[in-house]
Amino acid sequence: MFEAATILSLIDEEERELAFPHFDLEDAWILGSALRESARERGLPVVIGISLGEARVFHTALPGSSADNDEWLERKARVARRYGRSSYGVGMLFRSRDQDFDTHSRLDPSVFAAAGGVFPILIAGVGMVGTVGVSGLPQADDHALVVEHLRAHLASRR
Template identity: 70%
Template sequence: MSEDAREVLARVEREEAELVLPRFDVTDAWTLGSRMREAAASAGLPVVIGITLGEARVFHAALPGSSADNDGWLDRKARVARRYGRSSYGVGLSFRAVEKDFDTAARLDPQKYAAHGGVFPITIAGVGVVGTVGVSGLPQAEDHAFVVEHLREFLATLD
């Protein structure tokens, strides 16, 4: 693993530790999702945005240029974030850090699981993972960065 890749993994691990919320409910999902949709629309990003609580989809938006394929990717990345309790990007990077291919080493159906950037677990302090927030439609590092930016901004409003 290159030094740059190690630095990216370390940054993602710091983000995962940082982005723990004091609370999160369906009203919060609407607030966060709406802010993300507004930002994506303003930037002309061809993404889908999804937020879940448990297995329930509590927010979904598809912007121009996105497709059903993006919904499929979003679902696959969300399964990874729920299963591992960390960002889908972080999971993929962790496998690559030990020179393993997620699709074979995880022994999970690659039609259902994708360790690519873009979905972050919604973690509540003292509770654990209660859902996911994610996007699909950009290169994986950009999907991840978009979610982190908006989750960080949302967290700042809860303090």
């Protein structure tokens, strides 16, 4: 099993790699729809959400997911928005320092969750403009599903 610093290094690379030249509502629909179809085909019990700024522009729930997954998704998205990086990256940053996010961030854990699954939508030369996230799987799997589809969407734009 990887230690937190090793995982954090991989996440840092993903965050550098996955910046778009632009991202709009059409991109949100295409990315969200691809995530949904992939999750449906795999029988994954997840919710998927994409936001641009403060606007929720895509949301779906698949069989087996629940309102709890929606709440986790929002808590993880708040972490990504606050820190400007993936919720998994934030969690691993704290773990790599032998700190517990819930204690050391001094943020309300009922509002913020540094668990994997929400990734910033990054525009090259601009920064973060939104988030894309999944909730319903173990955190590493939530994160990996989002990264897989961000990579595919970015590759389709080249």
